[in-house]
Amino acid sequence: MQWLDLNESTSIILDQIIQKINEGVNVVDTDGNIIYVNENSANYADTSIENMLGKHITEFYPNAAVLKVLDFKKKYTNIHVENPDGRHFIVNAYPLIIDDQIKGGLAIFRDITELKMMNSKILNLQEKLINTSSSNIFNDFIGSQGSLKEVVNKACKAMGSPGGPRHSIISGETGTGKTYLAKLMYRFAKNIGVLKEDAPFVHINCAQFTNPDIAASEIFGSKKGSFTGASNKNGLIEQANKGVLFLDEAHALKNYQNLLLKVIEEQKVRRIGGIKEIPVDVIVIAASTKDLEENLLPELYQRLAQYELVLPPFDQRSYSEKEKMFLHFKEEYKKSALEKYDFDLEIMFEPEARERLLNASYKRNVRHFKNVINYAIDSATPLINNLDNKKLMILVKNEHIPQKILAESRNNNYQSEVKENNSNSENAEELIKFYREKGFGARRIATRLQEKGIDLKYYQVSYRLKKMDL
Numbered sequence: 001m002q003w004l005d006l007n008e009s010t011s012i013i014l015d016q017i018i019q020k021i022n023e024g025v026n027v028v029d030t031d032g033n034i035i036y037v038n039e040n041s042a043n044y045a046d047t048s049i050e051n052m053l054g055k056h057i058t059e060f061y062p063n064a065a066v067l068k069v070l071d072f073k074k075k076y077t078n079i080h081v082e083n084p085d086g087r088h089f090i091v092n093a094y095p096l097i098i099d100d101q102i103k104g105g106l107a108i109f110r111d112i113t114e115l116k117m118m119n120s121k122i123l124n125l126q127e128k129l130i131n132t133s134s135s136n137i138f139n140d141f142i143g144s145q146g147s148l149k150e151v152v153n154k155a156c157k158a159m160g161s162p163g164g165p166r167h168s169i170i171s172g173e174t175g176t177g178k179t180y181l182a183k184l185m186y187r188f189a190k191n192i193g194v195l196k197e198d199a200p201f202v203h204i205n206c207a208q209f210t211n212p213d214i215a216a217s218e219i220f221g222s223k224k225g226s227f228t229g230a231s232n233k234n235g236l237i238e239q240a241n242k243g244v245l246f247l248d249e250a251h252a253l254k255n256y257q258n259l260l261l262k263v264i265e266e267q268k269v270r271r272i273g274g275i276k277e278i279p280v281d282v283i284v285i286a287a288s289t290k291d292l293e294e295n296l297l298p299e300l301y302q303r304l305a306q307y308e309l310v311l312p313p314f315d316q317r318s319y320s321e322k323e324k325m326f327l328h329f330k331e332e333y334k335k336s337a338l339e340k341y342d343f344d345l346e347i348m349f350e351p352e353a354r355e356r357l358l359n360a361s362y363k364r365n366v367r368h369f370k371n372v373i374n375y376a377i378d379s380a381t382p383l384i385n386n387l388d389n390k391k392l393m394i395l396v397k398n399e400h401i402p403q404k405i406l407a408e409s410r411n412n413n414y415q416s417e418v419k420e421n422n423s424n425s426e427n428a429e430e431l432i433k434f435y436r437e438k439g440f441g442a443r444r445i446a447t448r449l450q451e452k453g454i455d456l457k458y459y460q461v462s463y464r465l466k467k468m469d470l
């Protein structure tokens with residue numbers, strides 16, 4: 001048998017290994033001149049090893065990380081370097097130390113150009129997917145193309161971010177659409193394949209429980225005998241496994257915040273009184289009318305607030321969005337009458353009644369607005385005594401609107417008139433915004449401004465509208 005003499009052969013063996021590895025290798029002296037390269041490095045630089053040896057590294061790698069090693073005499077790992085020819089590398093660079101002295105630098109690097117291109121293609125595709133899927137799902141969420149565009153965008157990112165779905169918080173006054181948005185996020189997650197078609201959506205109203213023991217056992221499950229009357233059962237968290245856990249009124253969580261934090265951090269739940277830890281994988285959406293930062297443990301708040309979605313009160317929505325909601329709820333009423341009772345309704349509103357509804361304030365926001373529209377249509381609907389006649393015409397007038405809403409609407413109108421009359425040419429922009437919110441186009445706004453002595457042509461108004469993003 002013939003043994004290799006390792007001492008003599010070491011450098012040959014090492015050279016062969018280094019020439020064959022998947023990374024590029026450059027070794028330079030203290031001046032930055034190349035003293036050793038491998039095949040991959042020469043290939044990346046589109047030249048030959050012979051052509052590189054003895055030349056300065058910057059001739060082939062102008063942004064070489066190994067120069068930093070020489071300058072600062074320390075190692076640099078996982079540095080992203082871009083060559084002027086557009087190639088991207090991930091580089092680890094180390095000082096070359098012989099007999100306790102720096103004799104040069106060594107860089108081992110990998111070409112990630114294709115990986116980067118693929119990554120940006122995936123991100124683009126993902127963005128497109130998010131846009132197309134979200135445009136359908138969020139279609140009926142009025143404002144998704146206007147005041148809620150940013151919120152919807154964030155909501156989609158929370159569900160579809162490349163790093164995996166994230167927990168989120170939705171805040172807003174009562175009736176602003178928190179539950180609706182949470183359900184749309186869940187549908188969106190199913191649509192893009194983040195959740196399976198049969199994934200659960202579990203809604204917990206944290207404020208509904210008065211007894212903390214019962215609350216904890218409902219949410220976390222319980223083991224028989226853990227407290228009086230406790231039975232063996234799985235909790236809502238287990239039921240939400242592989243789906244969405246919607247914690248409504250999350251500020252009322254109180255006693256069991258620590259337990260929930262454990263579930264989120266460790267992805268395991270332990271039933272009350274039990275010892276077994278059951279794996280769970282849930283996306284938590286917490287909603288509240290209160291500031292959760294003030295009402296939850298800071299650690300829990302931080303885990304949940306990866307995405308914060310804030311829904312505005314109804315009064316802050318623009319006139320045109322209120323108009324869209326008005327039409328949407330009218331259509332919903334029509335659809336429901338057709339589906340439930342096969343009634344074909346034609347619903348009309350007298351212009352004044354419509355204006356009154358659109359100008360009123362609604363304490364319970366969108367839900368309130370919707371209820372008032374339903375109430376007004378109900379009141380205007382004659383008693384049906386001939387069930388064979390399935391076609392019905394309904395005309396809603398002022399008298400069908402609740403008195404309180406009419407009064408508030410009058411008050412709001414009065415305030416707008418005061419605002420309008422107090423205007424002057426210095427606040428033309430404010431006036432333009434004011435009329436735009438009433439749903440006026442550029443020509444109609446220009447006419448109104450002319451009447452007030454503000455000489456702006458319609459195209460100038462149109463330009464300002466664009467500038468104000470209105």
Ligand SMILES: Nc1ncnc2c1ncn2[C@@H]1O[C@H](COP(=O)(O)OP(=O)(O)OP(=O)(O)O)[C@@H](O)[C@H]1O
Pocket residue numbers: 140141142143172173174175176177178179180181248289325328366367370
């Ligand atoms: N942007 C919107 N577009 C269309 N309908 C909406 C919108 N926002 C809310 N709604 C409707 O308003 C009603 C109330 O919404 P939702 O129940 O989601 O409010 P919420 O904020 O969860 O209320 P609460 O805090 O009282 O639980 C629902 O019927 C919902 O469909």
